Amino acid sequence: MTSMQKWVGRAMSLKTVIVLVDASPESMERARQAVSICQRFGAHLIGVFVSPPGWARVPAESFAIGSAAIQAVIQRWKALQNDATDDAFRAFETSIRNESVSFEFRAVLENEISDFLYLHCLHADLVIAGVRQFNALPSFAPAIEAQFASSGTPMLLIPEDWKGGDIGARVMLGWNASREARRAIIAAMPFFNTAQAMHVVVVDAAKNSRLGEEPGSDVALLLSRHGIDVTLNNLVSHGRAIANVLLEFAAQNALDLIVIGAYSHSMTRERLFGGVTKTLLQRSSVPLLAVF
Template sequence: MRLKTIVVFIDISPNSQARIDYAVKIAHRHDAHLTGIYIAPTHWGASPSESFAIGSEAITAVTKFHRDQEHETSKKAMEIFNTAIDNEKISAKFHIIKDSDADQRLRPILLYADLIIAGNPGTNGLPKNWSAETILLAIGVPFLLVPNGWQCQSGEIGARILLGWNGSRESRRAITDSMPFMIEAQAVSVVEVDPGKSAPHGDSLDTDLLLYISRHGVKVTLDSLLSQGRSIATVIMEYAEEHNIDFIVLGAYSHSRSSEIIFGGVTRSILKSMSVPLLIVH
């Protein structure tokens, strides 16, 4: 089970480099095509004083300034991407898309990807007013968020994976969508917090879960933990730190009456404190 088409959103901030390098490593491991996307921001109106430009000469000067700025940042983004893939034997393509054109041009690219990669938090490469939530809801492609400035100490990709499990449809989907990573991992820990509260639970179900995953050749263990007054997110992050986890997988849920909120409290809390890449599926 391999990934064959990967999309990475890049920007020109220093934080973007680690994200691109991580995407290149994944593409190389899976012999996948890597698509780099730079969203060229719409700078017009960024400065209040520009709104007072009067006369054709002044307006032309402001327009030229922003056009030149867009050209320079786009050129720099392309150089960053090309440098990252240089000497790498992978198929790759780079797109520059204006923020104002994102709604129209991005969907056809993202719809046919196996994995989408962006940063977290702040400068993440995504278009203005876009988020991992909106893309997951609209496209359904697994979304990998890489902490800004992330450096993989081991040099491996997901050597030790934590999969959050609660018996839900979303956590079941997380197994399938993360399988390309779990197969390659040295160890996978399926972690459930306060078992039995959110879904039917029992030794036979635990055994069936481990058998299902292990049949794919995954080295997997199941750890059932008690929150004891702590938040589920805290339990997960403490476990991740204690066991040197370098890749977390979670299933994002959706409310039946809402098409906007799909990240629950656990996911949101982990997003705020994540120190390792987080794969979110829906």
């Protein structure tokens, strides 16, 4: 005998959002942004705290000798982890207090994060993290990045010093006719549909035969058929880094979201992100929506 369950869904939107949190002021602002996005799309919010293991806080205690001493150290480590989790939960709860959004809080140890992220990302529409937080992933970061790549869940990466207000009013898609950029369109469609201004930006079209005779016009037409008012911009780098061209355009047009497709040729940090994406992560003062 088999069992069968049926779920009735609606058109693609954001309905489950994960935000990586801690007890810092930057995290509280990131949680506020996550709340704003969840309210916009009617989504459920999951705050996730990644707790460093206790020994990472007091490395010298790793050399404890004797059963009693080892047990005492373990108890102190557990207490440190519990205190850190409690601090993160209080900060998260403070950030969303009095807000009309459904939410929950989950905690995971840093050394368990790889499997945790894969499992939870599979069941979320978006993961929100800080740029500095993401760049500071632990030493086994390539394995973590592989989880994002294999899950296919889009990530919204917010600079810690972002002061531009709510995200997604003025949006840019960096278009190079790649598979990754096409996947980014699908992931970002909820933001495209609610944006007040939407730019498609092509850089150095003459060097990319996949863009066709009218670079960017086909993807602009695709988006317009979804009811999105699109402005097409063809730019020339004149030898500058493409990432810098995109950032200059974002600044000149007061954009609050850059949408890109990240490359996944290798599971090393440099190749996973690709040159343009890595530079954007290092230098962007504008939030990035990336699909791996």
